[in-house]
Amino acid sequence: MVEQLLRLKLRLLGNAFRRSPWRIVALVIGLGSALGMALVVVAGLIGLRFESASAASRGVEVFGALLVLGFVLVPLVFGVDDVLDPRRFSLYGIPTSSLATALAVSALLSIPAVAMTLIGLAQIVTWARNPLALVLAIIGAPVIVATCLLCSRVSISVAGAALSSRRSRDSAGLLGFAALAGFVIVFVLIYRTNWLQDGANVLATTANVASWSPFGAVWAAPADAAQGHFGLALLRELIALVFLGLLWLAWRTLVKVMLVTQPRSSEGRSYRGLGLFRIARVSPGAVIAERSLTYWIRDARYHASLIVIPVIPFLLMVPFLIIGVPTPVLALIPVPVMALFLGWLVHNDTAYDNTAIWLHLASGTTGRADRVGRVVPPLVVGVPLLLLAAILSAAVYGSFGILPALLGVGLGLLFTGLGLSSVGSARFPYPAVRPGDSPFAAPQSVGTASSLIQSLSFVVTIILSSPTLLFAGLALFLPGPWAWLSLLSGLVLGVLFLWLGIQWGGRIFDRRSPEILSASVRN
Amino acid sequence: MDSSPDQAPAPRTPAKRTTAAKPAASRAATDAATPARKVPARSTTDRSTAPRSTAPRSTTARTQTPRTQTPRTPTARSTSDRPASTRTRPKPVETVLSLEGLVKRFGDTIAVAGIDLAVESGSFYGIVGPNGAGKTTTLSMVTGLLRPDAGRVLVHGVDVWHDPVAAKRNMGVLPDRLRLFDRLTGAQLLFYSGTLRGLNEETVRTRTSDLAGAFGFEDALGRLVADYSAGMTKKIALAAAMIHSPRVLILDEPFESVDPVSAANVTQILRSYVDAGGTVVVSSHSMDLIQRICDHVAVVVHGAILDSGTMASVRKGKTLEDRFVELAGGRTSVEGMSWLNSFSD
Numbered sequence: 052m053v054e055q056l057l058r059l060k061l062r063l064l065g066n067a068f069r070r071s072p073w074r075i076v077a078l079v080i081g082l083g084s085a086l087g088m089a090l091v092v093v094a095g096l097i098g099l100r101f102e103s104a105s106a107a108s109r110g111v112e113v114f115g116a117l118l119v120l121g122f123v124l125v126p127l128v129f130g131v132d133d134v135l136d137p138r139r140f141s142l143y144g145i146p147t148s149s150l151a152t153a154l155a156v157s158a159l160l161s162i163p164a165v166a167m168t169l170i171g172l173a174q175i176v177t178w179a180r181n182p183l184a185l186v187l188a189i190i191g192a193p194v195i196v197a198t199c200l201l202c203s204r205v206s207i208s209v210a211g212a213a214l215s216s217r218r219s220r221d222s223a224g225l226l227g228f229a230a231l232a233g234f235v236i237v238f239v240l241i242y243r244t245n246w247l248q249d250g251a252n253v254l255a256t257t258a259n260v261a262s263w264s265p266f267g268a269v270w271a272a273p274a275d276a277a278q279g280h281f282g283l284a285l286l287r288e289l290i291a292l293v294f295l296g297l298l299w300l301a302w303r304t305l306v307k308v309m310l311v312t313q314p315r316s317s318e319g320r321s322y323r324g325l326g327l328f329r330i331a332r333v334s335p336g337a338v339i340a341e342r343s344l345t346y347w348i349r350d351a352r353y354h355a356s357l358i359v360i361p362v363i364p365f366l367l368m369v370p371f372l373i374i375g376v377p378t379p380v381l382a383l384i385p386v387p388v389m390a391l392f393l394g395w396l397v398h399n400d401t402a403y404d405n406t407a408i409w410l411h412l413a414s415g416t417t418g419r420a421d422r423v424g425r426v427v428p429p430l431v432v433g434v435p436l437l438l439l440a441a442i443l444s445a446a447v448y449g450s451f452g453i454l455p456a457l458l459g460v461g462l463g464l465l466f467t468g469l470g471l472s473s474v475g476s477a478r479f480p481y482p483a484v485r486p487g488d489s490p491f492a493a494p495q496s497v498g499t500a501s502s503l504i505q506s507l508s509f510v511v512t513i514i515l516s517s518p519t520l521l522f523a524g525l526a527l528f529l530p531g532p533w534a535w536l537s538l539l540s541g542l543v544l545g546v547l548f549l550w551l552g553i554q555w556g557g558r559i560f561d562r563r564s565p566e567i568l569s570a571s572v573r574n
Numbered sequence: 575m576d577s578s579p580d581q582a583p584a585p586r587t588p589a590k591r592t593t594a595a596k597p598a599a600s601r602a603a604t605d606a607a608t609p610a611r612k613v614p615a616r617s618t619t620d621r622s623t624a625p626r627s628t629a630p631r632s633t634t635a636r637t638q639t640p641r642t643q644t645p646r647t648p649t650a651r652s653t654s655d656r657p658a659s660t661r662t663r664p665k666p667v668e669t670v671l672s673l674e675g676l677v678k679r680f681g682d683t684i685a686v687a688g689i690d691l692a693v694e695s696g697s698f699y700g701i702v703g704p705n706g707a708g709k710t711t712t713l714s715m716v717t718g719l720l721r722p723d724a725g726r727v728l729v730h731g732v733d734v735w736h737d738p739v740a741a742k743r744n745m746g747v748l749p750d751r752l753r754l755f756d757r758l759t760g761a762q763l764l765f766y767s768g769t770l771r772g773l774n775e776e777t778v779r780t781r782t783s784d785l786a787g788a789f790g791f792e793d794a795l796g797r798l799v800a801d802y803s804a805g806m807t808k809k810i811a812l813a814a815a816m817i818h819s820p821r822v823l824i825l826d827e828p829f830e831s832v833d834p835v836s837a838a839n840v841t842q843i844l845r846s847y848v849d850a851g852g853t854v855v856v857s858s859h860s861m862d863l864i865q866r867i868c869d870h871v872a873v874v875v876h877g878a879i880l881d882s883g884t885m886a887s888v889r890k891g892k893t894l895e896d897r898f899v900e901l902a903g904g905r906t907s908v909e910g911m912s913w914l915n916s917f918s919d
Binding site for chain 2: 321322323324325326328333335338339342345346349350404405406407409410411412413414415416417486487565566568569572
């Protein structure tokens with residue numbers, strides 16, 4: 052059984068190389084970067100051999116625990132497609148134990164397993180300081196690999212079972228909110244810490260917590276032995292082995308349960324009436340806008356984007372915080388950044404419809420109506436959000452004289468970005484996450500084209516808004532009407548580019564709609 | 575529908591039967607081959623299925639559909655059996671859909687190798703072919719979803735690829751394997767399809783409830799289309815295709831994964847639509863179904879039409895399936911499978 056599944060896994064890996072050249076390139080890049088990162092870690096671990104045992108232990112414990120935790124969290128958040136799902140073997144009548152063993156062993160034939168094996172071997176070098184440390188490190192290497200792989204097997208299976216229905220996949224947005232909450236806590240901690248004074252203490256505390264957690268214990272055991280704490284070392288080794296045993300039991304139970312549980316289809320809740328479609332008079336542009344808004348409310352892919360919008364400015368602020376930039380200056384960051392992302396959000400909106408776009412073709416919808424409908428939701432969300440953010444920012448900055456400039460920059464970037472997106476999503480749609488897939492899943496294609504389009508639309512938006520940005524910059528340093536000039540230029544240029552974008556994008560859509568559909572069929 | 579003569583002793587209710595089944599000329603020619611009483615093709619059943627005739631149910635079912643015709647008197651019916659009875663039709667026969675030299679290549683493969691076809695108004699046209707024959711590709715080019723490499727498509731005289739807006743107004747489309755906007759509820763999807771076609775709110779509402787009644791998805795109108803079963807999804811897509819009462823319906827595999835009862839209802843709706851002068855083009859690889867419901871058929875293999883015309887002229891006295899296998903290149907004999915008959919335990 053084990054041999055057969057190993058051969059199947061090898062064949063699957065081999066077949067991955069028999070697809071289109073671009074996928075092979077992507078695969079090779081993925082392989083290379085995974086192994087490259089593993090080698091960097093290996094080099095680090097070997098380097099730690101020459102550090103003091105206590106310093107090395109902190110680094111290894113924190114980093115090791117994070118690695119193992121990664122094997123748990125990545126499948127949960129990104130929803131890995133499990134080629135060796137136990138459910139796929141349910142019709143073959145294989146005994147549970149041998150199937151569980153075979154599936155677990157075949158997980159060894161994967162890039163993460165190879166990377167973890169290298170890292171596991173490297174930590175032996177780090178701890179070859181006394182006999183017990185060496186022995187514990189040698190035992191630790193296979194335990195680390197097994198723990199990581201079983202963690203990911205269990206996590207993938209749980210995610211697969213929990214997210215099997217469409218409805219629960221849609222609520223993956225909840226997971227995003229949890230991530231957001233976690234991020235806020237981390238942000239506040241980073242904000243409150245004086246890094247120059249307390250950095251070392253923070254690391255020591257984290258290492259202490261990590262070394263007692265089941266994720267860090269296996270890394271901590273040889274470290275303790277190297278520092279002469281033999282009793283502690285054996286205790287942590289025991290924690291690691293018990294955790295591994297529990298993981299094995301959990302995996303076996305999951306296989307047993309999954310073999311007799313097929314994915315269920317949910318009935319789903321019922322809605323009354325026409326929802327948002329009641330709002331406006333009937334014109335193609337209006338109903339497309341209502342449809343778009345409905346999707347922004349119901350579709351997890353749009354939720355994911357909406358969650359990211361308020362997070363990004365704070366993420367950008369972290370490095371500035373650590374180097375000690377004063378708060379009033381930081382307060383100017385969120386408005387332009389959020390405006391830029393809001394305008395950029397719909398630059399691939401056509402691809403989000405996937406093949407459902409055929410309805411717009413078959414009904415002879417004009418490109419203009421299609422374009423107008425798609426920019427309405429970001430305007431409905433963006434304009435109030437930017438107004439609020441601009442007022443808050445001006446308050447934190449300490450002068451409301453800057454408010455017109457913030458509004459000019461915010462609205463100007465938003466409108467210009469939307470105009471550009473209207474052209475981009477008609478001319479250059481690239482593969483997006485398909486409807487119903489996990490919003491964090493990577494789309495089924497990779498290409499330099501998509502990242503080029505993404506960065507180009509940012510750069511061009513900024514270039515087109517440069518007068519507004521210039522006036523806003525002057526308003527910061529010079530007295531005079533610069534802030535109001537910035538507002539004026541933002542509104543005039545923004546509305547102009549939005550109108551131009553819709554016209555031009557509409558014409559492109561009229562001409563190229565069959566090609567847009569063909570592209571989405573290939574996705 | 576089948577154009578073979580009706581020999582079933584099924585009870586009839588002539589007063590309720592509509593008479594405008596098309597094209598009368600071709601049917602009359604077929605009918606002439608046997609001495610049986612000539613009746614509108616719509617209400618006939620195939621020889622092979624005659625004992626299970628659905629005539630009584632179908633006639634009553636049709637009275638509930640939105641497109642129900644006014645009942646004809648028996649005299650009107652008898653005159654309609656003559657080829658010259660075009661006066662009972664709402665519109666004169668004309669070529670409502672014509673394909674001229676359609677070609678589509680994907681890289682080195684030629685998916686459609688020059689297809690010519692003319693479909694007259696009021697016909698129920700079946701397109702049959704094996705998997706990968708180019709049926710879907712052809713219909714995509716007809717409906718303006720896929721740009722042909724060469725050739726023309728005229729809908730009611732308007733070129734689909736030169737004046738798409740005018741041409742598409744006359745078409746109702748059910749594509750195969752394309753998504754719907756499935757985060758909308760059934761009611762919302764119908765509303766969206768209708769209003770994109772330029773219908774006003776009131777019309778969409780009435781037609782939505784009519785269609786929901788006819789197709790039997792009143793209970794599901796409030797649920798998301800993403801939660802529908804495959805058959806339900808097909809039905810809502812079919813309803814969305816006809817909500818703007820187009821001149822031509824282009825339906826790609828409309829009966830796939832639809833249950834028999836719903837399929838019978840859908841067939842009834844389509845028949846009465848054809849009776850009223852509408853034109854239906856369906857593709858399928860179910861020969862029985864096409865033979866039963868269509869009056870014209872085209873056999874597509876490897877991107878080319880091997881035979882087309884009235885059902886009778888294509889069938890040449892055989893069942894459509896036998897004739898199709900003959901045209902498409904014969905059956906492979908099933909030998910050497912004897913192990914399947916001794917179970918391995």
